[in-house]
Amino acid sequence: MADVATKIKLYLEDNSKTWDAEKNNILIQDDSDGNGAYIVTWSVSGLAKPSDSQLAAFDTAGNTKETLDATLAKRKTEYLSWEEQLDKLYHDINDGKLDKTGSWYTHIKAVKDANSKG
């Protein structure tokens, strides 16, 4: 089952809102009591707090989004730091390999291929 936070993001987008714009107006909390996360504060202008059934409607889409987010997050950690990527580009330029044979391109492609968006 998708996280409550993920389903809320989709609910916002479905109503022409964005999480980045509204995240300070929403507080989601999990008291670790087995009852899961719930909305503590909802102060989104012009949009009512979603009901449980409204959130449940986004469960499938939420699972898809979380899978994609996890893939992107994994890519981010495997791309290496910007210093290391710049060093690869320097060597590629120095070696005349600023093409698909260079070390930077082959590394980035390997990360993307290993973490497909599906």
Next chain:
Amino acid sequence: MAYVGTPIDTTNQFQSLQGKRFSGNGSTTAFTLDVAPTSTLDIEVFVENVRQDPNSAYSLSGTTLTFAAAPASGTNNIYVIHQAKAVGTITAGAGTVNADSFDNTVISGHDALAATPADTDEFLISDAGTIKRIDYSYIKASNTPNFDVRLSSNFGLTNDTFVKVTWDSETFDSDSAFASNKFTVPSGQAGKYLFMAHYKIGNSLGYYTFKYYKNGSAVSGMDRNIYNYANSDNDFSFHHNAILDLSASDYIETYVQTTSGSGNNVYSSQSYWQAFKLV
């Protein structure tokens, strides 16, 4: 006619002069008194009813009275009267002993304890003007209650959600005040507490927010928000301290939020939550 002069003291009890009798034998010169006089002039000594010269006829050493020459034989023919011995006890009236009545020897004249007092050792205090005694246990700086709790396994976080951390392994808990993942101030232990939570977080880039909750709500101004710049080679640790003024029955919990996506943890290794009462 009205009474004129100093009234008769009917309060204090006076004791009689003290005396001692001995029997001479013509050879013994030393006799033992019951009380040690300070000077030969403090006693009157009679032998055969003849007063002895205190400057030459006898000497004193503690309770030992030594004659220059052995008194003659006779039953109870020697007697001593103590003239300088305290003969009365004055009882101070209630409320009449004030600061001027004492000097520093009231303290310095006694043996030093030279050790930590026992909990039941007592001190004198002025309780809003009334002298009372108080046990050391009430005034010693024990810094209790205190506790140290850890995680028995990694604690999973949920993206964009404040999750209560379940500290499930107690290292110590002085007053058994930590239970059900929260610290509750015991009865009689209101005061200021220092809370120290240390979190070891994974290597996901993003914001992490740490909050102390008091009685179910975030404590305003006591949260911390920090961005994790760590890459895949580094873990991320954060220390969150707060001093909170608490009343009895108040309870404190810790919540953590991440914006780094799913799959992030507070690691059991190196993460802990500690607290102790300051004052």
